[in-house]
Amino acid sequence: MTPERAPLLEVRDLVAGYGAVQVLTGLDITVAEGEVAVMLGANGAGKTTTMRAISGMINRKGTITFRGEALTRRAPDEIVRMGIAQVPQGRGTFTDLTVEENLRAGAYVRKGSGIEADLEEWFGVFPRLRERRSQKAGGLSGGEQQMLAIARALMSRPKLLLCDEPSLGLAPIITQELFDVLKRLNTEQGLSILIVEQNANLALRIAHSVFVLETGSIVASGTAQEISNNDAVRTAYLGY
Ligand SMILES: Nc1ncnc2c1ncn2[C@@H]1O[C@H](COP(=O)(O)OP(=O)(O)O)[C@@H](O)[C@H]1O
Ligand SMILES: [Mg+2]
Incomplete structure (x- = not known):
């Protein structure tokens, strides 16, 4: 069991999308202080949309609380200043x-x-x-x-780093190196991290908690251990 940690980010009933297209249909996640949380989900499930909604890049409804402060109405630069930084999918350098x-x-x-x-x-x-x-x-x-x-x-x-598919297009050895760095940032600097990752096996190795996203809402969540033992999740995301 992981010891009880204080919640850092709490997302409740998050609804977001693009124009008339609703992608997130009531999503709940909690990231605790000092923890690595991983979000798994197929292509198009809404993982990037979740990241964008948290960092204020798109309109959203629901409740997002960070260190006890509501941020649903805040602009992206204010959210960065509050302590959330996003590494976008595709890197954006x-x-x-x-x-x-x-x-x-x-x-x-x-x-x-x-x-x-x-x-x-x-x-x-x-x-x-x-x-x-x-x-x-x-x-x-x-x-x-x-x-x-x-x-x-x-x-x-930041206190919380949002990392959207960091391993996309990278060789396995580079991906491994990248995850080692993320793990070190977490253990040595106390950085909390929310990672979206297709390479579920690797992500689970550094995760404390895991959320599984399917078509706009969370269908399973738990500790990395619990999720690794969940047969449906194993078949769909871990391939064994
Ligand atoms: N800018 C956009 N405009 C309209 N629809 C979008 C846009 N970006 C993503 N979508 C749609 O939203 C859904 C979720 O996309 P996304 O959050 O990028 O999924 P994931 O990151 O899990 O692969 C998909 O059906 C996608 O086609
Ligand atoms: Mg994505």
Whole structure:
């Protein structure tokens, strides 16, 4: 059993979509302080829509509470300032900017102090980004761009990192490295992480809790252990 942790993010009855198309039909998730939560779901289930709704990129209804504060009516930049940073699906790095410029862009919600120290800290966690700090992001490998996208999000000093399909298109060994870094950020820095991931087996290895999303709502949730033992989930998402 994982010890009882305080809730950090609470999402209740979340409804969101695009225009007349309703994608999320009443979604509930809770991410506890200091925890890695993983959301599993097939293509088109609404995983990215969930991330966008939390970070304020799309209109949504329902209740989203972060550290006890309601954020359903807040704008994306306010939500970043409250402590939630999103690493979007497809990474979203600025390919024409250098690695360092991308990282500085990630600190846009902050005032000057501490930014230089943070640059050094993340270069320590991602040494290959330091080597490439003056290169254009567009010239980096897929794995390096994903690391950059994560480091850029960390520049806002989040309490909660939203990570949307970080392993998409990456070789297994790079994916492994990426998950090792996420795990370290969680254990060493106490960063809470909500990850959407197709590679369910790998994600479950670093997860404390798991949510399974099907067509706009959560159909199963539990500890990583409980979900690994759930036959239906195993067949559908874990392939054994
Ligand atoms: N910008 C958009 N406009 C209209 N429909 C969209 C848009 N983005 C996603 N959708 C639709 O919303 C549903 C959920 O998409 P998404 O949240 O991206 O799924 P997932 O990330 O789980 O693969 C899909 O049916 C998709 O076609
Ligand atoms: Mg998606």
